[in-house]
Amino acid sequence: MDTRQLIEACLKGKEAAQKQLYDAYAKQMLGVCYRYTKSVEDAEDVLQEGFIRVFRSLHQYKGEGELGAWIRRIMVNAALNFLKKHQAYRDELIIKEEYMHPVSDANPVITLEAKEIIQMVRQLPAGYQAIFNLYAIEGYSHVEIGKILGINESTSRSQYMRARNLLISWIEQFPKESKKMNYV
Amino acid sequence: MSEKFESQIKSLLDEVQLEPHDAVWQQVRKEIRPEKRRKRFVFWWLLPVVLAGGGLVYFLNGDGPTKKAEPVVGTIETPKTVKEAKVGEVNTTGAQTEQSPVAPVLITATKSQKKVYGTMVLSQGPGNKGDFISSTKSRKKVQQQSPQVATGASHSNQENDGGGADVVVNVPPVVHEDAPVQVAQVDSSSVAKPLAPMDSTLAATTMPVKVRAKSAWRLGVTVQLGLAGKSDPLISMTKSMENFSAGSGSGPTSGIGSTIRQSSHVKQGLLYGVGLVAERDMLKHFTLRASLGYQHQSFSAVTERVKDSMATSGLISLPWYKSTDRYSLHILDVSTGMSVKLYGNRSMKLGLGASFDNLFVIGAKTRRNESIQNGNASSANMSMDATGSYRTWQPHIGLSLPVNFYTKQPGMFQLSPYLRYGIRASGNQGSAGNKHLSSFGISATYFFK
Numbered sequence: 070m071d072t073r074q075l076i077e078a079c080l081k082g083k084e085a086a087q088k089q090l091y092d093a094y095a096k097q098m099l100g101v102c103y104r105y106t107k108s109v110e111d112a113e114d115v116l117q118e119g120f121i122r123v124f125r126s127l128h129q130y131k132g133e134g135e136l137g138a139w140i141r142r143i144m145v146n147a148a149l150n151f152l153k154k155h156q157a158y159r160d161e162l163i164i165k166e167e168y169m170h171p172v173s174d175a176n177p178v179i180t181l182e183a184k185e186i187i188q189m190v191r192q193l194p195a196g197y198q199a200i201f202n203l204y205a206i207e208g209y210s211h212v213e214i215g216k217i218l219g220i221n222e223s224t225s226r227s228q229y230m231r232a233r234n235l236l237i238s239w240i241e242q243f244p245k246e247s248k249k250m251n252y253v
Numbered sequence: 254m255s256e257k258f259e260s261q262i263k264s265l266l267d268e269v270q271l272e273p274h275d276a277v278w279q280q281v282r283k284e285i286r287p288e289k290r291r292k293r294f295v296f297w298w299l300l301p302v303v304l305a306g307g308g309l310v311y312f313l314n315g316d317g318p319t320k321k322a323e324p325v326v327g328t329i330e331t332p333k334t335v336k337e338a339k340v341g342e343v344n345t346t347g348a349q350t351e352q353s354p355v356a357p358v359l360i361t362a363t364k365s366q367k368k369v370y371g372t373m374v375l376s377q378g379p380g381n382k383g384d385f386i387s388s389t390k391s392r393k394k395v396q397q398q399s400p401q402v403a404t405g406a407s408h409s410n411q412e413n414d415g416g417g418a419d420v421v422v423n424v425p426p427v428v429h430e431d432a433p434v435q436v437a438q439v440d441s442s443s444v445a446k447p448l449a450p451m452d453s454t455l456a457a458t459t460m461p462v463k464v465r466a467k468s469a470w471r472l473g474v475t476v477q478l479g480l481a482g483k484s485d486p487l488i489s490m491t492k493s494m495e496n497f498s499a500g501s502g503s504g505p506t507s508g509i510g511s512t513i514r515q516s517s518h519v520k521q522g523l524l525y526g527v528g529l530v531a532e533r534d535m536l537k538h539f540t541l542r543a544s545l546g547y548q549h550q551s552f553s554a555v556t557e558r559v560k561d562s563m564a565t566s567g568l569i570s571l572p573w574y575k576s577t578d579r580y581s582l583h584i585l586d587v588s589t590g591m592s593v594k595l596y597g598n599r600s601m602k603l604g605l606g607a608s609f610d611n612l613f614v615i616g617a618k619t620r621r622n623e624s625i626q627n628g629n630a631s632s633a634n635m636s637m638d639a640t641g642s643y644r645t646w647q648p649h650i651g652l653s654l655p656v657n658f659y660t661k662q663p664g665m666f667q668l669s670p671y672l673r674y675g676i677r678a679s680g681n682q683g684s685a686g687n688k689h690l691s692s693f694g695i696s697a698t699y700f701f702k
Contacts, residue, residue, distance in 0.1 A: 084282065087282070087285070088278065088282075091278055091281065095273050095277070095278070096270035096271060096272055096273070097270050099270070099271040099272075099273045100266070100267075100268075100269035100270045100271050103269065103271055104266060104269075109271065112271070113273055113274055113276075113277050116273055116277055117277050117280050117281055117284075120277075120281045121281055121284045121285060124281070124285045125285065181265075182265075183265040183266060183268050183269050184269070186262060186265050186266060187265075187266055187269055190262075190266070204259075205259040205262050205263060206262070206263050206266055206267070233258070236262075237258070
C-alpha cells in the first residue's frame with residue numbers, strides 16, 4: 070500500500086490503515102517530541118495530541134512534500150502548544166529581552182552519541198531548548214521563530230547563541246568515559 | 254557563523270527514534286473514533302425515521318379508507334332486477350328521477366351480480382363478472398378484463414390517463430335477481446344538468462376504460478431551476494484546529510480544541526438539478542414521493558461570525574471533546590471575522606417526502622455533498638474551512654410549498670413553481686450544526702405512461 074492509498078484508507082476510517090500510519094512514524098516522531106520536553110511521558114503526551122491532529126486533518130494533506138515532513142510540522146506545533154500550556158515549561162519559555170550574546174564560531178567535532186546530545190539539548194531551559202530545536206533541527210528562521218514564540222527576531226537570535234554556546238561547553242566538558250545514558 | 258555544528262547536531266538527532274508506549278496508540282484511536290461514530294449517526298438517524306414513517310403509511314393505507322370517488326348522481330332502476338333504488342341513482346329505464354341530473358350511461362350487468370356496496374364503478378365488457386366494483390382493489394379487476402363502458406357522460410377523476418373514463422355511481426346495497434340485466438340506454442335529452450363538462454369525443458361512444466390502480470407508483474423525471482438561500486444563524490460547535498497553521502511557518506496561534514461559533518452566515522445563489530421521482534398516492538390526501546437527483550448550486554456567501562474559541566487548551570468536561578486530564582478549560586480567542594466566498598456544491602440527493610393534497614410537501618433528504626471552492630476566503634480570521642473540498646452525507650428535512658398544478662397524469666409535463674424551507678443538520682470535518690435553507694424556483698416533471 071503506497072502513501073496515497075494509505076491516506077485514503079485512513080480517511081475512510083479504517084483502523085488497520087491508521088495503525089499502519091501510526092507505526093510508520095510514531096518512533097521517529099517521538100524522537101522529535103522528546104527534544105522539546107523533559108520526560109518521555111510528556112513526549113508521549115505530545116505525540117498523542119500530535120497524532121490526533123494528524124488524523125483529523127489528514128484530509129488537508131495535498132501530497133505536496135513528504136508525508137513525514139508534514140506530520141513532523143504538526144508534531145512540532147503540538148510540542149510548542151504543550152510547552153505553552155504547562156506551567157513547568159511555560160515559566161522557562163518566557164524569554165526576556167537580554168543583551169546580545171557574542172557570536173561564537175566554535176564548531177567542535179562531536180564525538181558523542183545521539184543519546185548524549187539529545188540529553189544535553191533537553192537540559193537547556195525550555196525557551197532555549199525550543200529555539201535551538203526550531204533553528205538548528207527544524208530549519209526555521211529567526212523571523213519565523215520570533216512569530217511562533219511571540220518574541221523579537223533579535224531575541225531569538227540572541228537566545229539561540231546562548232543555547233549554542235552552552236551546548237558546546239557541555240559537549241567539550243563531557244567525560245568520555247561517561248556511563249551509558251538512558252532516555253528518561 | 255559556520256553551520257557545521259548545526260548540521261552535526263541535526264544529523265545526530267534525526268536518528269533518534271523512541272518506542273512509544275502502547276497506551277499512546279490506544280488513546281489516539283479512542284480520540285479519533287467518536288467522530289466516525291457521529292458521522293455514521295448523522296447519516297443513519299434518518300433510516301429508522303423513514304422506515305417508521307413508511308411503515309405507518311403503508312399500514313394505514315392497507316386497511317384505511319379508500320379514496321372516495323365522486324359519484325355521478327343518478328338512479329339505476331331496473332324494476333325486475335333491482336329491489337331497491339334510491340334517489341341519486343341511474344335510472345336504466347331511461348327515465349330520470351328528479352334528482353338525477355345525469356348524462357346517459359349504458360349499463361350491463363349479469364345475473365351473477367348479487368350485491369353491490371357503496372361507491373361503484375360501472376363498466377361493461379365481456380365476462381362481466383366483477384364489472385361492479387366497490388373498492389380500489391376491485392378496480393384492478395376491471396383493468397385486467399379490459400372492460401368497456403359506453404358512456405355519454407363520465408366523470409373523469411384524477412387517475413384517468415386522459416383517454417378513458419370511470420363512471421362512478423353511488424348506490425346502496427342492491428340485490429339482483431336471476432334475470433340478466435338488460436342494457437338500457439338513457440336518453441340524453443332527459444338530462445337536466447350534466448354534472449361536469451363532457452368531452453364530446455366521449456359522448457355516446459364506447460371507449461375502452463383504462464383504469465389505473467389508485468396506489469400505483471408514478472415514475473417520472475424532473476428538472477429544477479431556482480434560486481436558493483441558506484443561513485446558519487444558530488450556534489454551532491466545531492471540533493477543529495482553528496488557526497492551526499501547520500506548514501505555514503508562522504506557527505500555531507492556538508491548538509486543537511473546540512470552538513463555539515456564532516455565525517451569521519448567509520449564502521445565495523443559483524441552483525439547478527435533474528432527478529428521478531416516484532410517487533404513490535397514500536391514504537386520502539397524501540402522496541408519497543421518493544426522489545434521487547443530482548443538484549448543483551453556485552453560491553456567493555458573505556459570512557460574519559463571532560468565535561469563542563476554546564482551542565488553546567484541551568477540554569476535559571465537555572461531552573464532544575475529551576482530552577487528557579491534565580489540560581485545563583481555557584476560553585480565549587474571541588474573535589470576529591468576515592469572509593466572502595464563491596463556491597459551489599455538487600450533491601447527489603436521496604429523498605423521501607409526502608405531500609398533502611399537493612399543497613405542501615414535507616420530506617427528508619440526505620445528500621452526498623461535494624463542496625467546491627471556486628474562490629478564496631478573505632477573512633480576518635482564516636480558518637481551515639476556507640479551503641479544500643469535502644464529501645459528506647447531510648440529512649435534512651424540509652417543508653415545501655409548491656404552487657402546484659399537479660394532475661399527476663402520465664405522459665404530461667407538470668410545471669410546479671415552488672417555495673421551500675428546510676433545516677438541514679450538517680456534520681463534516683468535525684463540525685455539526687444546523688442550516689436554514691430556503692429556495693424558490695420552478696420544477697418540471699414528466700411522468701411516464
